[in-house]
Amino acid sequence: MINPEMNKLVEVLLAGDHAAALAEARRLRAAGMASERIVTEGLEAAMQRLDDKCTVESFNLLEIMLAGRAVSAVVNELYPEGVPPEQGRDTFVIATLEGDVHDLGKNIAKMVLIGKGYRVVDLGKDCPVETLVNAAEREHAHAVLVSGLITPVIPQVRKVRPALDKRGLGGIRVVAGGAALKQSSAEALNVDYVAETAFDGARYLDSVARGALS
Amino acid sequence: MNSLERIKAAIAFAPVDRTPAVPQLFGHAAVLAGVVLSDYLRDGGLLARCQIEALQHYGHDLVFAFMDLCVETEAVGSILQYRENQYPDVASYVLSPAGDVSVLAVPDPAIAGRMPELLRAAGILRLELDDTVLVAGCVAGPMTLATQLIGIETALYLAADDPARFEKILDFSAAVAIRYGTAQIEAGVHLPIVFDPSASPAVVPPQFFRELLLPRLQRVFASFRQAGALANWLNTAGPTETTLPYYPEAGADIANFDYYVEPQRAQQLLPRTCLDGNLKSLLFVEASPDEVTAAASRLVAAFAERGGFLLSSGCEIPPEAKPENIAAMVAACRGG
Numbered sequence: 001m002i003n004p005e006m007n008k009l010v011e012v013l014l015a016g017d018h019a020a021a022l023a024e025a026r027r028l029r030a031a032g033m034a035s036e037r038i039v040t041e042g043l044e045a046a047m048q049r050l051d052d053k054c055t056v057e058s059f060n061l062l063e064i065m066l067a068g069r070a071v072s073a074v075v076n077e078l079y080p081e082g083v084p085p086e087q088g089r090d091t092f093v094i095a096t097l098e099g100d101v102h103d104l105g106k107n108i109a110k111m112v113l114i115g116k117g118y119r120v121v122d123l124g125k126d127c128p129v130e131t132l133v134n135a136a137e138r139e140h141a142h143a144v145l146v147s148g149l150i151t152p153v154i155p156q157v158r159k160v161r162p163a164l165d166k167r168g169l170g171g172i173r174v175v176a177g178g179a180a181l182k183q184s185s186a187e188a189l190n191v192d193y194v195a196e197t198a199f200d201g202a203r204y205l206d207s208v209a210r211g212a213l214s
Numbered sequence: 215m216n217s218l219e220r221i222k223a224a225i226a227f228a229p230v231d232r233t234p235a236v237p238q239l240f241g242h243a244a245v246l247a248g249v250v251l252s253d254y255l256r257d258g259g260l261l262a263r264c265q266i267e268a269l270q271h272y273g274h275d276l277v278f279a280f281m282d283l284c285v286e287t288e289a290v291g292s293i294l295q296y297r298e299n300q301y302p303d304v305a306s307y308v309l310s311p312a313g314d315v316s317v318l319a320v321p322d323p324a325i326a327g328r329m330p331e332l333l334r335a336a337g338i339l340r341l342e343l344d345d346t347v348l349v350a351g352c353v354a355g356p357m358t359l360a361t362q363l364i365g366i367e368t369a370l371y372l373a374a375d376d377p378a379r380f381e382k383i384l385d386f387s388a389a390v391a392i393r394y395g396t397a398q399i400e401a402g403v404h405l406p407i408v409f410d411p412s413a414s415p416a417v418v419p420p421q422f423f424r425e426l427l428l429p430r431l432q433r434v435f436a437s438f439r440q441a442g443a444l445a446n447w448l449n450t451a452g453p454t455e456t457t458l459p460y461y462p463e464a465g466a467d468i469a470n471f472d473y474y475v476e477p478q479r480a481q482q483l484l485p486r487t488c489l490d491g492n493l494k495s496l497l498f499v500e501a502s503p504d505e506v507t508a509a510a511s512r513l514v515a516a517f518a519e520r521g522g523f524l525l526s527s528g529c530e531i532p533p534e535a536k537p538e539n540i541a542a543m544v545a546a547c548r549g550g
Contacts, residue, residue, distance in 0.1 A: 016374060058456075061417045062370050069371065101295075101303050104366055151499055151532040152300065179416075179452075183473075183496035 005033070006042040009074075013046035016066025018073040025074040035078040039117050043071050047115035051199040059197045061108060068111025075114055082119075090142035090209045091119040093135045095127035096178075097156040102149035105178040109145055109198040116202055118209075129156060133163045136172055143173035143205055146191075148181040154189065157181060161190045173208055177201050216346040217275035218404070225445050225467055225488045227522040233514045235274040235547040236348075236490055236524045237540055240282070241301065241533035243268040251299045251533060255281045258334030265335075266342055271537070272544050275524075277343065279336040279403055280352035281328060283411075286390050287354075287362035289327035290318055299533070309364040311372075315383045318363075320390050323397035333401040340402030350447070351403030353395045355410025356430040357418070359387035366412065373422070381426065388430040392437040404444040408434060408466075411529075414452030423457045428464055435465030445488075451529045458483045472528030477516040489517070490524035493543065498527065498535035503542035510546030 009028065012020040028038055050067055054060075094110055096103045103125040113120050121139050123131060136144050144164070146157055160174050176186075177195035186194050195201030215223070215231045223230045243264040244254035254261050265277040282301045288294050291308035309315060323329040332351075339349045354362060360383045361369040373380040395406035412418075413427050435446040448461055449470035461469045461484060471480045471491040480489050493509055501509075510525060517523035525547050531540060 058415075058419075060415055060419050061366075062373065062422065063419060065367065065370055066374055099300070107367070150300075151496060152534060154499075180496065183494050184500060188500060 003041045003045075006038075006045060009038070009042040010046045010049065013043065013067055013070045013074075014049055016063065016070055018066075018070035021070040022073045022077055025077055029078070038074070038078060043074060043115050044117055046071070047112060047202075051202070054197065054199055059199070061104065064108055064112070064198065068108065068115065071115040072111060089116075089118050090205070091121065091139050092143050092145055092205065093121045093123060093132060093139055093141045094145040094147070095123035095132050095135075096125040096147050096149075097132070097153050097160075098126055098128045099156055100148050100150055100153040101125050102178075103147070105149060105198075106145075106147040109147060109177060109195075109201055112198040112202050113205070116206070118205070129159045129163050132160065133167055133169065136164065136169060137167060141172055143175055143192075143208060145175045145177070145201065146181070147178040148176065149179050151180045153180065154184065158190045173205075175201050175204060218346055218348050221275055221348045221524065222444070224522060224524055227486070227488070227520075230521070232549070233517070233547045234276075234524045235272075235544045236276050236526045237272070237274055237543055238278075238527050238530045239265075239268055239272075239274075239540070240278055240280055240530055242531055242535055242540070243278075245299075245533045246271060246537060251301070252296045255296075255302065256328055256331060258331035258336075259338065261331075261335040262338035262342070265339060269343075269347065272540055274544050276348040276350050277339050278350050278352065279332060279339055279398065279401075280350070280407075281332055283354050283358060283409060284362065285328050285332060285354075286321070286359050286387075286394060289321035289323075289329050289394075290363060290390065292363065304362060304365070307363060307365050307368075309383070311364065311368045313364070315363075315379075315386045318386060320386070320393050323394050329394060329397070333397055336398050336401040336403045340404075348405075348444070349403045351395065351398035351401075351406035352409055353391045353398070353406050353434075354387075355408045355413055355427075355448075355450070356384050356387040356391060356434065357413040357427050358410045359390055360384050361412045363387065366417075369412075370418075373418075373426075384426060384430055388433055391434045395434065395438050395443075396441045399438065399441045399443055405447055406438060406443065407447040407449055410448070410450045411452070413457075414450045415454060415456050416452035420456040424460060428460055431464040431466075439465065447490075449490075455479060455483065462487055468524070470526065470528070474528075477513060481517075481520055486522075488522040488524065490526040492528040493526070495527050495529045495532055498531045498539045498543075501539060503536075503538045506539045506542040507546050510543045514546055 009024045174191040176191045193204045247264040293306040294302040295305040296302045445467035447468040448466040453474035468488045473494045
């Protein structure tokens with residue numbers, strides 16, 4: 001159930017109207033609403049609506065990107081210095097691994113997770129496994145996410161789990177997604193979960209955050 | 215029946231001696247021949263030799279005069295980054311986010327970028343194979359080229375924020391596809407396949423496809439038909455269940471379908487259009503030959519009664535695919 005005060009914000013977020021979303025977030029702030037409430041009752045509600053709408057068959061990048069851009073605009077307005085770790089929910093580190101320069105899938109996943117109130121550290125594309133592991137340790141990440149559009153990146157994906165284990169970070173979950181990786185399996189990729197879509201991955205991470213899978 | 219006759223018959227829903235095998239082998243032909251991929255992608259003579267060697271190795275039914283989906287944007291002026299054994303990607307787009315497409319010129323395939331090399335490959339393949347095997351050219355579809363000219367994120371935001379400017383880019387892209395595809399037909403390909411992965415419902419909603427992309431695809435295919443294409447072939451990959459019904463209206467005679475769409479569903483959606491698909495690309499990298507044989511045989515059986523089918527993968531077979539898996543797919547067409 002959406003808080004009626006948030007109806008307008010949710011509506012413009014879903015329409016992908018980032019200018020209107022920004023204006024509405026500013027209005028709510030001016031009316032005394034706390035940033036954290038705008039995120040948890042506005043942004044997260046909009047992302048849940050989008051999640052309900054986006055089945056595997058009807059998931060398309062355009063609609064997600066427009067909503068994601070609107071969400072990012074609001075988050076940047078509320079937290080110009082970035083979401084503080086103590087306010088963000090779990091922290092995730094996300095990257096497209098070395099050998100793959102296609103980062104749209106990663107960017108989509110990042111937008112969805114930010115919209116759900118998570119703190120996301122983005123390492124960009126063509127990222128070495130070692131850089132990913134270093135960031136996971138430094139940021140106290142709860143999970144690392146890797147996206148892959150092309151199959152030659154698969155050997156890199158398989159290296160992530162052992163590299164984390166070697167550093168004593170065996171508790172960090174590894175999630176894979178993207179056109180090439182989702183054709184494979186968690187077992188074949190040596191990861192904890194293979195996400196069919198960004199929302200599917202986010203649902204898995206929600207379960208991890210709730211401790212449902214521990 | 216030779217390969218060309220077999221494919222022609224399948225397109226016409228006429229009897230065939232066996233299901234045609236049309237694995238999407240592009241860069242894999244270089245890997246199989248022990249050739250560096252970035253050399254293969256820049257040398258038309260080498261590309262033709264590798265395609266012919268792959269044909270002799272596997273015994274499938276068509277060859278591809280195709281480099282990669284960056285040829286057109288490079289010819290227009292984008293700067294590519296080449297890597298030894300990967301496909302190139304765009305390092306610098308010819309159109310900046312605020313750029314004006316009207317200052318760009320449709321490239322002349324005889325002189326622009328790698329296009330002349332691709333035309334050379336098409337000519338060699340047609341000559342060497344003497345009209346026994348289908349020689350397929352390839353062009354980037356209007357949506358895919360639009361995203362390659364300006365970047366996919368910028369293109370998608372532009373489509374929402376400034377539709378008029380975005381449509382001008384689409385029109386330019388369609389004009390490039392028409393000129394390049396027509397040159398390929400003149401150089402010897404039997405047909406240029408339109409690859410338009412950015413038109414997939416995974417990227418844009420069906421309404422976007424219907425309103426913005428369908429009219430441009432119609433223009434492209436009408437031009438190819440007029441230029442003498444044997445048939446029109448559209449390949450967008452991904453979950454295309456919502457857009458497949460528009461393919462005949464676009465002018466496509468052959469419709470690729472990916473692993474997301476069940477064969478029976480594809481048949482319902484396109485009862486009189488030749489279909490090609492839909493093995494998972496990754497199957498060729500990760501599975502065993504027995505698993506490929508089983509999956510391919512199921513597909514062949516699914517179309518045995520209907521006909522109008524070319525056995526293929528839903529998307530490209532990755533360059534690093536296991537040769538024994540491709541051999542297993544081709545053998546499944548021969549009932550072995």
